[in-house]
Amino acid sequence: MYNLGIHILSFILKILAFFNLKIKKGVEGRSQTFKILNENLDPSDKTIWFHCASLGEYEQGLPVFESIRNKYPSYKIVLTFFSPSGYDIRKNTPIADIVTYLPLDTNANSRQFLDIVNPDFTVFVKYDIWPNVLNELKKRQGRAILISALIRKNHSYFKWYGSHLRKALQAFEHIFVQNENSKKLLQNISITNVTISGDTRYDRVSNQLLQNNNLDFVSKFKDNSLCIAIGSSWPEDEAILMSYINENATKHLKFIIAPHNINQSQIDNITKKLGVEHVLFSEMENKVICDYPVFIIDTIGLLSKIYSYADIAYVGGAIGTTGLHNILEPAVFGIPIIIGNNYDKFPEAKKMIENGGVLTVNNSISLKSELDRLIKSSEERAKLGSINENFIRKNKGAVNQIIDYIRI
Numbered sequence: 237m238y239n240l241g242i243h244i245l246s247f248i249l250k251i252l253a254f255f256n257l258k259i260k261k262g263v264e265g266r267s268q269t270f271k272i273l274n275e276n277l278d279p280s281d282k283t284i285w286f287h288c289a290s291l292g293e294y295e296q297g298l299p300v301f302e303s304i305r306n307k308y309p310s311y312k313i314v315l316t317f318f319s320p321s322g323y324d325i326r327k328n329t330p331i332a333d334i335v336t337y338l339p340l341d342t343n344a345n346s347r348q349f350l351d352i353v354n355p356d357f358t359v360f361v362k363y364d365i366w367p368n369v370l371n372e373l374k375k376r377q378g379r380a381i382l383i384s385a386l387i388r389k390n391h392s393y394f395k396w397y398g399s400h401l402r403k404a405l406q407a408f409e410h411i412f413v414q415n416e417n418s419k420k421l422l423q424n425i426s427i428t429n430v431t432i433s434g435d436t437r438y439d440r441v442s443n444q445l446l447q448n449n450n451l452d453f454v455s456k457f458k459d460n461s462l463c464i465a466i467g468s469s470w471p472e473d474e475a476i477l478m479s480y481i482n483e484n485a486t487k488h489l490k491f492i493i494a495p496h497n498i499n500q501s502q503i504d505n506i507t508k509k510l511g512v513e514h515v516l517f518s519e520m521e522n523k524v525i526c527d528y529p530v531f532i533i534d535t536i537g538l539l540s541k542i543y544s545y546a547d548i549a550y551v552g553g554a555i556g557t558t559g560l561h562n563i564l565e566p567a568v569f570g571i572p573i574i575i576g577n578n579y580d581k582f583p584e585a586k587k588m589i590e591n592g593g594v595l596t597v598n599n600s601i602s603l604k605s606e607l608d609r610l611i612k613s614s615e616e617r618a619k620l621g622s623i624n625e626n627f628i629r630k631n632k633g634a635v636n637q638i639i640d641y642i643r644i
Contacts, residue, residue, distance in 0.1 A: 238367060238400045239343065246340050261320035265337040273352045276334045277312065284311045284644070285355035286331075287338060289364035290319035292562070294326055296384050297361040299439040299635045301331045304359070308644055314353050318364060325536060341366040350376060357644045359383060360408070363391070367404035374407040382411045383638055384436045387418035388581070393425060402427075412638055415583055431641075434634040435584065441540075441568040442632050449544040453517075454492070458545055459526040461490045462611060465546035467539050467566065468496040472556035473576070474506055476600040480607060482511040485529035489611065492542055494533040496552060496561065503534050540565050547571060547617060548610050554578045555598070560585055563594060568628045572610055572620035574603070593623035 253260040277283065286301055288294040294317070305313060315332035317323040327335045339345040346369040358373065358380035365382075373380055382405075392398040393405065402425050405411070412433040413419050419430045466477060474495070481491050495502055507514065514530035515523055517538075525531065533542065543549055549566035553559050554576030563573050563585060577598040579585040588594040597603040610617050 237397075242340055242342055242368075246342075258320050261324065262318075262337065265320065265323060266339050269336045269339050270348060270352065272334065272336045273314070273349070277314075277352055279354070282311045283353055283355050284308065284313050285353055285358045286313065286315045286361075287358070287364065288315070288317055288322055288361045290317060290322035291325055292322075293361040293364065294322050294329075295440055295562075296435070296437050297359065298331065299436055299443060300359065300383055300638050303635060303639045304357075304642065305331055307639070307642075311356065311644070314355070338366070338369070341368045343368050343372070345369075346372040350378070357642065362386060365401055365404050367400045370404040370407035379644075380408050381638070381641070382408045383433070384634070385411050385413045385418055386415070386435075386583070387413065387421045389421060391421075394421070410641060412634070412641075431637065433637040434631055436634045436638070437562065437564050437584075438628055438631040439633070439635040441562075441564045442628060444540055444565070444568055447541075449541045451538065451541050451545070453520060453525060454531075454542055454545045457492070457515075457525045457528070457531050458490060459487075461488050462547050463490050463492065463545055464548045464550065464607070465539075465542050465566065466491060466493045466550045467543065467552060468561035469493060469550075469552035470496055470556055470558050471502075471505060472558075473550070473552040474509065476555060476597070476603050477550065478509045479600055480604055481530060482509075484607075485512045487527070487529060490529050490531070492531045492533065492546070494539045494542060496558075498534045498536065503532065506532060543571070544569050548574070548607070550574045552576075554582075554585075554596075563588065564628060567593065567624035570621040570625035572617050573624060574606055574610075588624065588627055591623050591627055593620045593627060595620075 249259055249263050253263040284304060288297055313332040315335045316338040318338050323337055329335060339349055350372055355378060358378060360382045362384050392401050405427055411430045413430055414435045416432060419432055422430050485491055493506060495506060510530060512530055513528050514532055515525050515528040516532045516534050518534050543566040549571055551561050551563045551573060553561045557578060560575060560579050560582045563575060566573055573594045575594060575596055577596045585594060589596060595606045597606055
């Protein structure tokens with residue numbers, strides 16, 4: 237049934253590619269995978285394979301990838317993505333020698349992929365599990381681990397139809413999970429080679445403090461004002477934010493909006509709703525950006541540095557059902573954070589709310605209440621920010637546990 241489903245999926249994706257640019261990129265990218273691998277790998281190469289579903293998993297795995305790259309410099313690194321959103325942004329990452337799409341999980345593709353790559357060691361991140369390639373890897377006695385795994389009882393592993401996925405998990409010689417609940421769930425299906433290492437994202441965001449986070453244009457825009465950064469917003473988030481921005485944005489209280497989608501229609505939706513002057517990143521040249529109370533970031537790759545300038549962060553995704561985005565990125569800079577109230581699938585959000593550093597809202601009224609309180613009180617901002625900063629510091633260390641395990 238699984239193999240039939242994969243072939244049906246392949247056919248459907250080719251049809252949908254005519255109507256959807258993201259799907260088209262994936263279909264075309266996967267059609268080039270074997271050509272790219274054959275052109276860049278020699279049978280004599282020693283290789284390590286990293287796989288991530290998309291950009292979020294890449295960022296989660298990056299501190300582990302970096303450590304492996306430094307520890308084993310003679311190995312060629314193959315990095316695969318399933319999603320175009322990950323591949324497009326990180327296709328030139330220096331962490332890997334070859335970056336490509338993972339082909340669809342058919343038996344033939346799995347054999348061909350492993351024939352070419354022949355990895356000495358494999359690292360999968362979180363829960364992008366592909367049974368055929370993992371089972372084929374196990375047949376070849378290939379070594380693989382899964383890191384930062386977050387297992388929930390509603391996952392397919394625990395359903396009547398999940399035997400194929402359960403078998404795939406057995407391909408990993410070790411699984412590093414984020415929490416005790418994940419370990420218990422795996423033990424319930426007789427998988428015991430499990431370590432609770434925590435979430436590598438804490439190490440990843442902590443490393444951000446070691447980077448150069450200066451952005452001159454953001455510094456000029458802020459110009460000593462109080463600044464609220466709105467990160468990875470969706471239309472549902474913007475619906476409750478716009479009235480507050482329109483009523484309160486001034487040269488003393490400024491807003492940076494970094495939407496999750498930066499396509500033109502999404503940017504147009506934001507600018508149409510704004511009743512105050514605003515400037516776009518793509519149009520800021522020759523403008524005195526400090527004169528604008530709202531700055532819209534219509535590009536990618538800047539958000540983690542932008543948070544370093546913020547006094548308050550609003551992180552999108554949890555007002556609707558798209559999924560909460562990374563709240564650890566602003567937390568590491570010691571600032572209070574506001575999110576929507578649909579955060580049940582995010583254990584870090586639950587803990588940070590319990591600690592008091594993250595506030596939740598469910599409409600424009602509760603948003604106004606929380607923002608007004610934080611804006612008026614620098615002491616409250618400092619208190620919540622300190623809670624978040626300390627939380628990040630206490631939860632570091634997953635990378636060291638994983639790297640200590642790996643021997644290639």
